[in-house]
Amino acid sequence: MAETLWIGTRKGLFALRALEARRRWRLLGPQFLGHVVHHLVQDPREPRVLLLATRTGHLGPTVMRSTDGGRSWREASAPPAFRKAAGEEPPRAVERVFWLTPGHRSESGTWYAGSSPAGLFRSGDGGERWEPVAGFNDHPMRPQWAAHGTPDGEFLHSVLVDPRDPRHLYLAISIGGVFESSDRGESWSPLNEGCAADFMPDPDVPFGHDPHCVVQHPAMPDRLYQQNHCGIYRLDRPARRWQRIGTAMPRKIGDVGFPIVVHPTDPDRVWVLPMDGRTVWPRTSIDGRPALYTSENAGASWRRLDRGLPRGQAWFTVLRQAMCADRHARTGLYFGTTAGEVWASTNSGESWRCLVRHLPEIYSVTHAA
Amino acid sequence: MTCTVRIASPLRSYTEGAATLSVSGRTLAQVLDSLEARCPGIRFRMIDEQDRIRPHMRLFVNSSEAQQLTAAVADGDTVHVICALSGG
Numbered sequence: 001m002a003e004t005l006w007i008g009t010r011k012g013l014f015a016l017r018a019l020e021a022r023r024r025w026r027l028l029g030p031q032f033l034g035h036v037v038h039h040l041v042q043d044p045r046e047p048r049v050l051l052l053a054t055r056t057g058h059l060g061p062t063v064m065r066s067t068d069g070g071r072s073w074r075e076a077s078a079p080p081a082f083r084k085a086a087g088e089e090p091p092r093a094v095e096r097v098f099w100l101t102p103g104h105r106s107e108s109g110t111w112y113a114g115s116s117p118a119g120l121f122r123s124g125d126g127g128e129r130w131e132p133v134a135g136f137n138d139h140p141m142r143p144q145w146a147a148h149g150t151p152d153g154e155f156l157h158s159v160l161v162d163p164r165d166p167r168h169l170y171l172a173i174s175i176g177g178v179f180e181s182s183d184r185g186e187s188w189s190p191l192n193e194g195c196a197a198d199f200m201p202d203p204d205v206p207f208g209h210d211p212h213c214v215v216q217h218p219a220m221p222d223r224l225y226q227q228n229h230c231g232i233y234r235l236d237r238p239a240r241r242w243q244r245i246g247t248a249m250p251r252k253i254g255d256v257g258f259p260i261v262v263h264p265t266d267p268d269r270v271w272v273l274p275m276d277g278r279t280v281w282p283r284t285s286i287d288g289r290p291a292l293y294t295s296e297n298a299g300a301s302w303r304r305l306d307r308g309l310p311r312g313q314a315w316f317t318v319l320r321q322a323m324c325a326d327r328h329a330r331t332g333l334y335f336g337t338t339a340g341e342v343w344a345s346t347n348s349g350e351s352w353r354c355l356v357r358h359l360p361e362i363y364s365v366t367h368a369a
Numbered sequence: 370m371t372c373t374v375r376i377a378s379p380l381r382s383y384t385e386g387a388a389t390l391s392v393s394g395r396t397l398a399q400v401l402d403s404l405e406a407r408c409p410g411i412r413f414r415m416i417d418e419q420d421r422i423r424p425h426m427r428l429f430v431n432s433s434e435a436q437q438l439t440a441a442v443a444d445g446d447t448v449h450v451i452c453a454l455s456g457g
Contacts, residue, residue: 058379058425058452059414075410081418093417 001047001069003369005334007342008037008321011360013052015070022332022346025355031070039321041100042368043126045108050368051127053097053113061097063113065127069368078129080113080121082137092117092137099321101159104166114156118146118173120185135186136171136179145190145207146176148200157320158214162221170224172211178226179207194242196230212258213320220267223298227260227272227320234299245299249274253286253293259323263331263348268298271305271325271333271349273318284315292333292349308352309343316341321364336362370395372446374404379452383411397428398438400448415450427451 003018005025012030019026035054043049048069055061062079066072085091094115103110109126112133120133136142146154155174162168167184170191177192190207197209210229217223222237225245232246232255246255256277263269271294276282285291291306317338326332331348340359345352374390376383384390392407394400398420405412415426420438422428428435429449430442442448 056379057454057456058377058423060417060423062410062414077409079413081413083418085419091419091421093419093421 001042001368003326004070004367005324005342005344005355006040006042006050006070006364006366006368007336007359007362008040008052008364008366009340009360009362010036013037013040014356014359016342016355022328022344025344027356031073032064036096037363038096038098039100039364040366041102042366043102043111045102045105046126047368049126051100051111053100055096061094061115063097063100063127063130076123076128076130078131080115080119080130081132082119083132083134092119094119095153097121098155099157099159101161104161105163107166110166112159112161112169114159114171116153116155117149118142118154118156118176120156120159120171122185133185135181135183136188139188145179146173148175148208150175158211160214160216160224162216163218164221170214170216172214172226174212174229175208175210177207177209178211178214191235191240192242193240194235194244195226195228195233196244198230213260215260215262217262217267219265223267225260225262225270225299227257229256229277231255232257232260232272232299243299245295248295248300249293249302250304253291254278257318258283258320259318259335261323261325261333264325264327266296268296269348270295270299271323273316273323273335275317282315283317285317288313288315290314290316294349305345305349306352307350308345315339319363321366322362324365324367326367326369332367334365334367336365338362370442370444372400372442372444372448374400374448375450377450377452380411380414380450383408383414394442396438397430397435397440397442397448400442401438425453427453 005016007014012033014029016025039053050066052064063076064073082092099114101112111123113121120136121130158172160170169181179188180191214226224235226233233242235242249255261271293302323335333345338361342355392403
């Protein structure tokens with residue numbers, strides 16, 4: 001499949017096709033014009049298979065599937081949905097499918113989806129039919145785990161499948177925290193020790209945190225990084241206590257943001273894109289000067305990367321699914337803004353250029369090859 | 370009982386572009402089931418998994434808005450599927 005950046009936006013799906021070894025990019029689309037595209041993910045087991053999480057302003061949420069690299073799409077025959085409420089149970093309905101994760105490489109056709117309100121769903125047939133994961137959705141503690149969502153609801157995201165063991169899963173809920181399962185989703189427990197929850201009456205709580213994005217290093221699956229509402233963290237399993245590595249960020253920048261991206265092969269290399277979390281939480285680039293920060297020592301120190309990015313009056317917001325890396329030796333990094341710009345670096349973030357402007361609000365940027 | 374269903378434009382990808390369809394049913398629920406049988410996938414975009422009409426959808430039987438899927442539909446009635454969206 002041709003190297004492509006898939007751009008999910010509030011008003012449709014776009015693609016940037018790499019030409020001349022990433023020196024030029026051609027904008028394709030839109031597909032699904034007017035549809036909200038929350039996430040698009042390529043299946044690493046079958047690279048021509050893509051899954052897309054979508055809805056429209058009017059219509060309910062669904063999942064679309066392509067088996068020809070995004071040329072044509074077919075809707076899931078049973079999209080993610082909660083089970084029917086029983087008795088006095090509060091009825092739950094999926095408002096948006098927010099996140100997609102391919103299953104373990106040994107489980108062809110298995111996918112996970114995360115929703116808002118917080119729900120976990122699994123497909124065993126490549127995304128055609130979805131079933132609720134009862135072990136999480138009906139867990140007796142789930143109402144407490146996801147008790148303090150905003151009016152937009154809680155978002156279940158960052159579903160991680162341990163590449164060594166298909167039974168070992170992580171997920172994150174904004175707001176709710178990080179949770180772990182070692183039995184393929186049958187049972188779950190919170191994994192939030194060490195994370196701050198400054199917005200809670202008691203900041204030292206076992207759950208109720210706001211992880212914005214959690215990633216697992218593919219070459220060192222015991223290493224997790226987390227960009228949280230309250231800081232940047234690293235966890236090296238089997239430890240259970242997150243270490244706040246954002247304390248090494250410059251004090252005037254802080255360690256608030258949405259996305260966090262790991263290097264494809266070096267577990268010590270990570271990138272974040274800080275945002276303004278002061279006063280009323282503008283969530284823009286800090287002082288209008290966008291920059292990434294990278295660490296090459298697992299968060300012990302950070303270095304600013306802003307060459308080519310605007311020097312001022314640039315009020316970027318970059319959402320959690322809207323930054324990614326490719327797998328080239330000279331790592332490509334890409335992010336999309338809520339103002340509809342896509343920026344790229346093909347030298348690990350050292351310099352940046354804008355690939356496209358004037359797209360709708362960007363929700364996700366994913367790399368496929 | 371046969372009624373006419375007028376389909377709003379966001380749903381016509383399910384009806385091969387048709388703006389109206391004739392289907393059978395004595396209640397709105399039965400009409401939607403008939404519609405789903407002809408146009409797979411259309412019901413879930415309008416009605417959630419708890420059988421509630423989605424927040425941005427409105428269903429009318431003739432000129433009366435239906436709040437529940439138990440609303441009666443008579444022979445010759447028109448069911449209007451209307452999309453209600455605000456903002457940009």
